[in-house]
Amino acid sequence: MTQNIVEIDNLSFGYKRRMLHQGITMAFPRGKVVAIMGGSGSGKTTLLRLIGGQVKPSKGEVRVDGKVVHEQDREGIYLLRRKMGMLFQHGALFTDLSVFENVAFPMRELTDLPESMIHDLVLMKLHAVGLRGAHNLKPAELSGGMARRVSLARAVALDPDIIMYDEPFAGLDPISMGVICDLIRTLNDALGATSIIVTHDVEETFSFADYIYFVANGVVAAEGTPNDLRNSDLPFVHQFVYGETDGPVPFHYPAGNYKEELMGFKA
Amino acid sequence: MIRSSLLIGAARAIRKIGGDFIDRVWRLGAGTRLLGLTLISSGESFRRFHLVIREVYFTGVRSLIIISVSAFFVGMVLALQGYNTLQKYGSSEAIGVLVALALVRELGPVVTALLFAGRAGTAITAEIGLMKATEQLSAMEMMAVSPISRVVAPRFWAGVISMPILASLFSMIGILGGYMVAVPLIGVDAGAFWSQMQANVDWRFDIVNGVIKSVVFGVACTIIALFEGYDAPPTAEGVSSATTRTVVTSSLVVLALDFALTSFMIS
Numbered sequence: 440m441t442q443n444i445v446e447i448d449n450l451s452f453g454y455k456r457r458m459l460h461q462g463i464t465m466a467f468p469r470g471k472v473v474a475i476m477g478g479s480g481s482g483k484t485t486l487l488r489l490i491g492g493q494v495k496p497s498k499g500e501v502r503v504d505g506k507v508v509h510e511q512d513r514e515g516i517y518l519l520r521r522k523m524g525m526l527f528q529h530g531a532l533f534t535d536l537s538v539f540e541n542v543a544f545p546m547r548e549l550t551d552l553p554e555s556m557i558h559d560l561v562l563m564k565l566h567a568v569g570l571r572g573a574h575n576l577k578p579a580e581l582s583g584g585m586a587r588r589v590s591l592a593r594a595v596a597l598d599p600d601i602i603m604y605d606e607p608f609a610g611l612d613p614i615s616m617g618v619i620c621d622l623i624r625t626l627n628d629a630l631g632a633t634s635i636i637v638t639h640d641v642e643e644t645f646s647f648a649d650y651i652y653f654v655a656n657g658v659v660a661a662e663g664t665p666n667d668l669r670n671s672d673l674p675f676v677h678q679f680v681y682g683e684t685d686g687p688v689p690f691h692y693p694a695g696n697y698k699e700e701l702m703g704f705k706a
Numbered sequence: 707m708i709r710s711s712l713l714i715g716a717a718r719a720i721r722k723i724g725g726d727f728i729d730r731v732w733r734l735g736a737g738t739r740l741l742g743l744t745l746i747s748s749g750e751s752f753r754r755f756h757l758v759i760r761e762v763y764f765t766g767v768r769s770l771i772i773i774s775v776s777a778f779f780v781g782m783v784l785a786l787q788g789y790n791t792l793q794k795y796g797s798s799e800a801i802g803v804l805v806a807l808a809l810v811r812e813l814g815p816v817v818t819a820l821l822f823a824g825r826a827g828t829a830i831t832a833e834i835g836l837m838k839a840t841e842q843l844s845a846m847e848m849m850a851v852s853p854i855s856r857v858v859a860p861r862f863w864a865g866v867i868s869m870p871i872l873a874s875l876f877s878m879i880g881i882l883g884g885y886m887v888a889v890p891l892i893g894v895d896a897g898a899f900w901s902q903m904q905a906n907v908d909w910r911f912d913i914v915n916g917v918i919k920s921v922v923f924g925v926a927c928t929i930i931a932l933f934e935g936y937d938a939p940p941t942a943e944g945v946s947s948a949t950t951r952t953v954v955t956s957s958l959v960v961l962a963l964d965f966a967l968t969s970f971m972i973s
Contacts, residue, residue, distance in 0.1 A: 491848050517850040525848045531841035548851045 444469045444601055444633045445490055450499035451657075452482070452489060459485055461657040462499065467601075472627050472634040474644045476679070477654035483637040484528075486654075487603050490635070491523060492516040503601070521549065524594030528606040530586035532578040538565070538589050539574040545596045564592040567629075568622060584615025588622065595626055602627065604636040608643050616640075620647055641680055645669070653679065737933040740854075744862050744929070747855035757860040758867070765826040765861070765928075766868030770875070772825050773818060777809075777876040780817060781883025784808055788884075789892055799898035803906040805884030806877075810907060810916045814877035816964050819923035822869060823956035827931035830861055831952040834935025835945035858932050865928025866921065873920035915971045922963055927956045 445467040452460045459482035467473045475483050488494045489501050495509045502508070503519050511519060532541050542561045546552055552560070565571045568588040578586060587607065594602055604623065608616050624647045627634045638644050644651065645665040653661040653668070653676055661668060661676045668676055677683070694700075751758050788804040834857065837843050843853045881903075888894040907913065931952045938948035 493844070493847060520848055520850040523848065525845070527841045527845055529840065531845035533842055533845075534837075534840070545849045545851070548849065548856065 442469065443467055444504055445635065446502045447486070447490075448500050448502065450489065450496050450501060452485060452494070452496045452498075453657075458497075458657055460496075460654075463654070463657070463659055465652050465659065465662075467633055467635055468650075469600075469633050470627075470631060471649040472624060472636065472647060474636040474638060474648040474651045475654060476637075476639055476641070476644065476651055477660075478639065478679070481654050482657065483639075483654060484605050487525070487605055487635065487637055490601075490603065491520060491525065521597065522600045523603060524597070524599035524601070525603045526587065526590050526594045526605065526607055528609055530578070530583075530590040532581075532586055532590055532593070534578050536578075537574070538570065538576050538578070538581070541578065541589060542574075542593045542596055544593065549597065560596070561592075564596055565589070567595075567626065568592045569618070582615075584611050584618065587611065587615070587619060591619075591622060591626070595630060595632075598630055598632075600632055602630075602632050602634045604634065604638070606638055607636060608638060608640045616643055623647065641682070645680075733933075733937070736937065737929060740858070740933050740936060741925075741929045743854050744859050744932070747852060748859045748863065750855040751859040751863050757856075758863045761861045761864030762868055765822075765830065765864050766872060769822060769825045769868070769872060772821055773872050773876050774879050776817065776821055777814075777879035778883040780813055780876075781805060781809065781880030781885075782887045784813075784880070785884035785887035785892070789888060789894070798892075798894055799902055800906075801884070801888045801894055802881075802899035802903035805888070806881055806903045806907050807912060809877040809880040809884075810912050812964070812968075814873045814880065815916055815919040815923055816960060818869065818873040818876045818920065819927055819960040820957055822865075822872065822923075823927045823931070823953055823960070826865065826868070827927050827952045827956050828949045830865075830928070830931040831935040831938070831949045832945060834858075834861075834932060835938035835940075835948050838936065838938060839940035839942075839945060858936065862928050862932060865931070866924040869924025869927070870917050870920040873916065873923075877916070911971075915967075918971075919964065919967050922967060923960050926959050926963060930956045930959065 443466040445465075447463055447465040450460055450463045451458060463486070465473075465475070475486060477483050485494065489496055490503065490508065492508045492511065500507045500509065504522065506515070506519060508516065508519065532538075533544065536544065539561055542564050543557050546557050546560060562571055562574065565574055568591055570585060570588055570592070573581065573585065573589070578589070581589065591607075602623075607619050607623065611619065620643050623634055623636065626632070636644065636648065645668075648665060650664060651662065651668055652659050655675055661671060661673050663671070668680060671677065671680070784805045785801055788801050788808075789798055792798045792800055792804065834843075837857065843857065846853045846856060885896075885899060889896045889899055934948040934952045934955070935945075938944045
């Protein structure tokens with residue numbers, strides 16, 4: 440058993456015109472909560488898709504439990520994915536199924552558990568996220584925070600080894616945010632899983648993550664524990680952590696000469 | 707100057723025609739590939755037939771009203787128009803045959819397929835397109851559940867099963883509509899109406915051929931609706947134009963296939 444459940448090794452990935460990642464190396468030790476942070480459009484979510492085998496790297500490799508993801512055939516990738524649970528940005532609940540059926544979905548599809556056991560397991564998972572009482576509701580009847588929690592219950596339905604979170608705090612009120620923070624840490628420790636969180640919310644992430652990677656311009660710009668990063672001298676990390684509007688990440692999108700563009704305008 | 711701008715315009719137009727053509731060919735190939743994948747991944751649909759039954763309810767049962775009402779009116783109009791012409795030749799008793807043959811051979815399968823594309827096809831495209839836009843298909847993939855076997859295949863078989871049943875109902879209700887106009891309203895002899903129909907409608911040549919047509923239309927309409935949804939860009943605009951394309955493509959394909967099938971069947 441390798442010490443790191445997920446390893447990203449010198450990974451490059453991009454589309455025809457733009458390389459998103461250029462030689463990224465990361466390690467996710469078992470049992471830890473690791474965050475990947477960076478600005479919007481820095482390819483954080485794509486890293487999760489690469490770990491899940493939904494896209495293939497242009498160079499380098501991702502290893503999950505010692506196995507190179509992009510070398511697996513379809514069966515192999517599905518076997519690896521059974522070890523993963525993923526919370527999508529907006530929950531991605533199945534809108535035609537009730538809350539109960541959403542959480543039961545992976546159990547029904549991937550196991551032969553009897554109905555009575557599925558019933559008990561689903562209620563236990565929902566109880567863990569505080570929504571046992573909402574099991575009869577439809578996703579449309581839930582608030583954003585509740586939907587995220589149901590989705591979390593579904594992600595951990597089969598007790599995965601790796602739980603991936605794509606922007607778990609986006610668009611949540613402070614109370615729901617606090618609840619999700621607590622749940623990420625508690626579920627991680629209770630299940631003995633490894634959590635990978637993609638986010639740009641500094642305060643929340645710094646409060647519970649064990650280790651943080653900063654991604655910028657396609658490379659790992661900085662890494663360390665929350666304390667290391669708070670005290671970092673790197674200008675980019677400083678700008679990001681303290682939310683300064685201008686710095687190494689410029690306020691302005693690259694543009695031509697301002698004066699020339701205004702004066703040269705012809706209707 | 708003018709000449710060069712004309713040349714540029716012409717080159718752009720040719721490039722666009724070429725691009726559109728390549729796009730059509732690509733879509734045809736991708737649609738056929740989806741059909742192949744669906745057929746390969748259909749085992750699950752038959753093992754858990756309740757998934758198909760559920761979709762038969764949504765695509766078939768809920769199309770019943772529009773199919774029945776349209777069939778009734780089409781039958782009535784056929785009888786009115788047919789009587790008008792037939793009585794000139796003194797053969798108004800043949801009205802039953804005319805109504806039955808028109809419905810069983812052509813109008814039943816074709817009009818049902820056109821209505822099906824508008825009623826059920828659009829619903830399938832919009833549903834799958836939105837499932838994609840809200841990451842539900844990605845979520846399924848990440849759970850190691852294939853969306854083709856869990857979402858696409860049951861809907862495909864539901865469409866293929868529903869279409870011949872709907873077309874048969876269309877023909878039956880249409881004949882009833884024709885009867886209502888011909889016998890009580892116009893005063894054609896009821897015995898002549900039914901006996902001429904019985905004597906002149908052939909089981910193999912008319913009825914079975916009609917059913918074959920509707921099965922082919924069922925495959926075509928359903929796979930087009932599924933492909934458009936599956937291929938839709940995950941945006942509001944993408945889903946809306948995919949829905950429109952479903953109706954347009956399905957209608958044209960049904961009419962073209964009808965001509966091809968009829969010419970085979972008659973020769």
